[in-house]
Amino acid sequence: MGVVNVTPDSFSDGGRWFDADAAIAHGLDLVAQGADIVDVGGESTRPGAARVEPAEELRRVVPVIRELAGRGIRVSVDTMHAATAAAAVEAGAEIINDVSAGLADEAMAAIAAETGARYVAMHWRGHLDVDDSQAEYADVAHEVRDELAARVDALVAAGIAPDRLILDPGLGFSKRAAHNWEMLARLGELQALGFPVLVGASRKRFLGALLPEGAPVEERDLPTAVISALSAEAGAWAVRVHDVTATRRALDVVGAWQSGRRG
Ligand SMILES: Nc1nc2ncc(COP(=O)(O)O)nc2c(=O)[nH]1
Numbered sequence: 001m002g003v004v005n006v007t008p009d010s011f012s013d014g015g016r017w018f019d020a021d022a023a024i025a026h027g028l029d030l031v032a033q034g035a036d037i038v039d040v041g042g043e044s045t046r047p048g049a050a051r052v053e054p055a056e057e058l059r060r061v062v063p064v065i066r067e068l069a070g071r072g073i074r075v076s077v078d079t080m081h082a083a084t085a086a087a088a089v090e091a092g093a094e095i096i097n098d099v100s101a102g103l104a105d106e107a108m109a110a111i112a113a114e115t116g117a118r119y120v121a122m123h124w125r126g127h128l129d130v131d132d133s134q135a136e137y138a139d140v141a142h143e144v145r146d147e148l149a150a151r152v153d154a155l156v157a158a159g160i161a162p163d164r165l166i167l168d169p170g171l172g173f174s175k176r177a178a179h180n181w182e183m184l185a186r187l188g189e190l191q192a193l194g195f196p197v198l199v200g201a202s203r204k205r206f207l208g209a210l211l212p213e214g215a216p217v218e219e220r221d222l223p224t225a226v227i228s229a230l231s232a233e234a235g236a237w238a239v240r241v242h243d244v245t246a247t248r249r250a251l252d253v254v255g256a257w258q259s260g261r262r263g
Pocket residue numbers: 003005010011012044045046078097098099120122168170171198199200201202203240
């Protein structure tokens with residue numbers, strides 16, 4: 001899953017794809033690099049980023065989604081707003097990627113149910129209202145699993161068919177570095193809920209901590225690709241990344257290694 005942030009302020013590529021034509025070109029480039037899905041978002045989820053009204057978010061993402069989907073590309077829309085999700089699906093998006101798992105907009109679950117789109121429910125305790133660095137967990141893997149299981153119950157009760165759901169541990173959202181690494185190491189406990197799992201580690205701060213002080217954000221693409229390989233080994237459904245080439249190469253290594261196992 002390649003990322004196209006149509007925003008002026010996303011933390012790792014803010015502003016580069018804010019123009020619709022640039023965003024479309026970038027989405028096509030990600031597909032050429034090997035992306036299976038292009039995730040189009042119009043609102044940065046970076047701590048402290050300005051909130052974006054649905055009308056503005058919609059204006060940013062719908063033209064990009066319409067053009068990419070019109071070329072047969074599988075598109076997901078990264079939004080917490082039901083109105084944006086509805087417009088995006090109407091424009092051809094097949095997946096609604098909601099970092100709030102339906103908590104930010106009470107109309108979202110019904111819209112997702114109505115459209116029949118696939119729906120990514122990401123874990124973000126207290127979304128937007130909680131300072132990520134203050135989050136405390138007694139057992140992060142158990143609590144993320146249980147909190148997402150509760151979201152699944154609510155989303156299914158709202159009419160979303162279980163086979164439409166994809167779960168995501170929400171790395172870096174209300175979680176500190178140690179929580180992120182523990183979530184990755186214990187990904188199987190989330191997978192045990194029986195839903196596909198999406199992993200979004202790309203270029204996040206907890207990867208930067210492994211690099212020399214002050215390393216540019218692009219240096220996080222190699223650690224990201226290693227996590228893509230390890231996520232594939234763990235049976236993840238997909239990985240959400242900015243540098244598709246690095247991850248595609250990493251996944252090709254995993255594929256070659258696994259075929260070697262079969263002899
Ligand atoms: N499902 C999902 N969606 C996301 N959207 C944005 C970001 C923040 O990263 P970005 O600003 O670099 O896109 N991370 C995720 C994530 O981890 N999972």
